[in-house]
Amino acid sequence: MAETVTISIDGQSYQVPKGANLVDAAKLHGTDIPVFCYHPKMKPVGMCRMCLVELGSVTVNRESGKPDLDEHGQPVIRWQPKLQTACTQTVSEGMAIRTSTAKVVEARDDILEFILTSHPLDCPICDKGGECPLQNLTMAYGPGESQFLYDDKQHLAKHVPLGELIYLDRERCIQCARCTRFCDEVVGDDVLAFHERGRKLQIVTVSDPPFDTKFSGNTTDICPVGALTTADFRFGARPWELSEVPSICPHCPVGCNISASTRLDRDSGGKKVIKRIMPRQNEQVNEIWICDKGRFGHHHSLSSNRLQTPMLKKDGAWVEIDWKTAYQEVTSRLQKYGEKVGFLAGPSLSNEDLWEMRKLARRTCRDCQIGLWPATMTGLEAVTQAGVGVGTHLAALGPESAILVIASDFEEEAPIWWLQVKQAADRGAKVMVANARPTKLDQYAKCVVRYEYGEAVEVLNHIAVFARRHDKLNQTLVEGRVDGFAELEADLKGKRVPKQHSEAAELLLDTENLVIFAGNEGLTLAQQAELMQAAANLLILTGHVARPNNGLVAVWPGANMQGALDLGFSAEATVSLLDNPPSMWVIGDADPVAEDARAAAVLDQAEFVVVSTQFMTPTAEQADLVLPVLSFAEREGTFTNAMRRVQRFYMAQTPLEGALSAWKVFAQIGSALPGGDKPRISAALVMRDIAQHVVRYAGMNYTDLAHVETQFPDVGGHDLYYGGNAYANHGGLGIQWATNAEKENYRLTVRPVSAEAPKYEDLTLIPIRLLYNRDVLFEPSTVMHARIPAPYADFNAKDAAQLGIIDGDQVVISAGDLQINVSARVNGQAPTGFVLLPIRLSQLPVPAAPAMCSVQKVEE
């Protein structure tokens, strides 16, 4: 344990961590100091005055340096004449507080009475009623009656939209500034502010569009009253009617722990449905925050467009069939095509689904390819060797750490990591951003490296060269456990390091910890593989592996890409499948037709395509047989996040009638093949199979994955006033699988990487990822539609001038055979010679890798 000091709370002595906040320290030992404005994740401001306590300190004799003692031999405490706010105190040796004396009780009484002067007391209809800190604290500490006149209450606007997601009730606001501080301190978006003074003080949004942040939902969790409520949940249920089911967000590689608040619903035929998504605490993943995509993007599971029966295409028309016939159709086809079957898994299948799919593939033929979609990222080998150490805690990184984010627009691709890295930068961590274009993280970076698209690998190579030259290598590790160093050294020798890169290297390598986040922006699959290896090389050589807070994280384009890679699926297999198309395809929850023109053409040529899917996607439409499967909310399973943490999600919602878990479907099909065994009866047993056959998952089981421990800050208990409405974790913290670097007897391999970058001479189109897009799982959440931009492309001002287009023009971009209609944006994002085109903003495919393009303006 860290250094401690002794403080006295209500006459009892306690050891508490040095430097802790007094409210936190008291809470550690079970003493409640009620607060409204203080929040353990933010700096104290002492605005609400609810935490008043009697504060004193031990008097020390100046001559002897020892505490004065009274006649009983106890140290004499000098109490301060006035009450002090506990939240603004840091514990120090000999500090004494009294939290329940008459003076304190009276003060709290008065503060609450004052806070309630104009509070509307419309608790019966308030979404917060029942889980409201103000309600709870008033019941616990408040006065029975008010001296203020009821008729003198101030009446203010009750229904002020702050953006389209959050409503503000001005009467309920107690001006604690938690929401504005969250936006400023935690997120760094300057979107909320106080306006006016005194009784007129009010929260306003100062951004255009209003409340323009990707984390707005979190303000409703930490709001200690019902002033901020979400438009999505509004009046959906009373909190005590909801039952909480632990789940995992299916949208991005961070793997945020969420809690699905469910309730029976008349409109859904009496089924149990998700009413809202709340964050669930996991300090090593998402702390207590989630982004708006995770919070409001769950409506796909309740969409009326979900498929409910297997359908077979006969003479171009869909015929509904039963499951038995569907299984027979697939089995007979699998036997017929044998070697000529290709398998393709989507980005948000659970590990269990993937395992059964893989088993099915192995049973179909010896070397059936099992591909991964989208096939834009790879690098399992690099992650296996040099992935971040088990126990990595981004929320604890400080000045001793460096973080490199390369080839990724972090806020769009992994919002919660962005938030954590941003806060780490605020705490003094050295953040370096390397990208070909400006991204939002740049403003928090100590160092920004710009390169031309395609040259990302070069940057990492240069840093490695710098490390070798300046004696920053970890010699013990290199000599003891690393293979291939000689070749790599020979390759790196003689490279000239540009000044910008050596400055960056100096910054990065001068720290104890180094985490690298690697994306794929502007990289082809081959280049991205090299980038991952280059990152692994650098981390291994400099010894930034095998320790927590050190290592490599890939910013995968899906929730369970890591799991898919772990279980043998790969983007390389997809490429080889597309190069040598099989006659039959089995596709699990992927939509290649909508995303890639080439895949669409290949699938069009195939003789038989089976798709397991929740929706009639363009891929399903083009298929011959569709199998309806359940969404993440309606079944059990596990996802592996990009930090290799295997996490369980539970069945939250009554399963859609007619649909089955994907793993069950694959297992049923497989059981009818020669040598097939009986399907497992539960996801837990599938996980047992995985644990037996996959080394990385060895020893994992559902019981251990559900293990929880007390975390700091302790949120989600009875003390809602403290951490807000995020839920305590009852579903499991998950287990990270250990990298090879962490296993003593494994050798590590480095190899030279090719930094060859294609020279992009003509106008080149770079696909980029946006958080809010028309992905099949996100599109049904209509509440978010206002945030999804219409299809657009970013142009550099120079290129735009040359092409004669201005901001807002409609243009047609031709790349290969594709014609893409978008509106042009000219806002300084795109580097010269490049057009940035966000993927999945429409149902029409765009190139998945950098591609040459020409642009035509559409004349009106």
Place this chain on the structure above:
Amino acid sequence: MNLVRGFATTFKHILEGPVTVQYPEQERPLRERFKGKHALKRYDNGLEKCIGCSLCAAACPADAIWVEAAENTDEERYSPGERYAKTYEINMLRCIFCGYCEDACPTEAIVLEHEFRLSFNDRRDAIYTKDKLIDPLPAGVEGTPRQTEPGVYTRSIPDMKNPD
């Protein structure tokens, strides 16, 4: 002696008239506070008193009440506040007529009235929906939902009386 006392009681009652009431031809008056079938009340202007707060359901010891709320708009207004009961159901087979719902109601919207003759042929019919529970409209008043002038109903719940 005891024998005499016993017979005295018997003869006394012989002389009294019968207490039997010939129901259903005859009905005994109900007490003012008799708790029978629930009614959802309306204001004089025809708007519903219920705000869909679900406190009745929370108070119900028999879990007989089911409420789902939705938001009022000026185009489609059910109650004066922000919120109204989209679904309001009472399972009369479960209900024990304790009246806790009435006590819990912040707007005096639900009242146990004097109707006690509830009969149904199907268990499902025992679930009384909102249209069965809500009071009829006062004469000459527009029903709900109705369109209202913007800015008239701005409070989240109608102003309650001073608690004193």
